[in-house]
Amino acid sequence: MKSLMDGEYKVKLNGITHWIRVAGSKNNTTPLVILHGGPGGNQYVFERTIGLLLSNSRTVIYYEQRGCGRTEKPSDDTKYSIDLLIEDFKSLRKWLEVKKLDLLGYSFGGELALEVAHADPKVINKIVLSGPSLINSEINKMVQITGFCSVVDNQMYKQMQNVLKEGLTIDETYNTFWELVDSKSVDLLLFENQEIGKKNRILWEESNLVNTGLMFKALQKNPVKIPLLDRLKEIQQQSLIITGVFDRNTGISISKIIHKGLRNSDIVLFNNSAHFPDLEEPEKFNMTVQEFLDQKVVSLL
Structure with a gap:
């Protein structure tokens, strides 16, 4: 990895100026790239909650996808697709100058993490999926x-x-x-715990970052040619799926389908969480992720 200091950066990736933040660089670990959900969300809440725990012992890379949060919006409202998001990510990886990356994707970010791993398999080391989606299913x-x-x-x-x-x-x-x-x-x-839901909404409002809905609409109109479900078996990286038992947004059903399709995955259920176990059970979430990332890589080859 290039010698980066902790802090925020504005970097042009694939023609779009992206917001990037580095945290925990002193830990000098395989960088853990956080892929946010939505589609069209941002990293504001994650970086102020569970991200603080993760970056205590890992190098964490946040970035916000095109047209999301603090990242520049494409001039054409239709310029959102899985292929473009993958190319953006590849540009991020080149900017970071790394040989290996770990991924943590939550909600739609989990789906995107799988797409990235499928498209750039030699670079992706391990994958964590929290409440992953299959948005067009x-x-x-x-x-x-x-x-x-x-x-x-x-x-x-x-x-x-x-x-x-x-x-x-x-x-x-x-x-x-x-x-x-x-x-x-x-x-x-x-959320299962509505007090946590209220705190999350306060942070949403505090951020002043709005999901325009443009990415979601574009991804619905322009789905990938071969559904992700039909390509899961080609993804070989060790993957950990984290799902709240009360998840009513993507749910155990989607996580089980993804788990069944992947060749090398484990699934962990969080008994007191809905769609955001990182917020409802942060200590357990942090421990589960850290232990998984610290394990020696098990290859299927």
């Missing part, structure tokens, strides 16, 4: 549909029942549900 949308039904109040539930009776497609039902729900319903979906 019907089952992921059904998990969220049933998840909302399980947590909303009676009035909202009746509205959702009426939607379900309309005979809409899964996509139409999914989109209608997201138009119906309020911030309280979203917090109920994402």
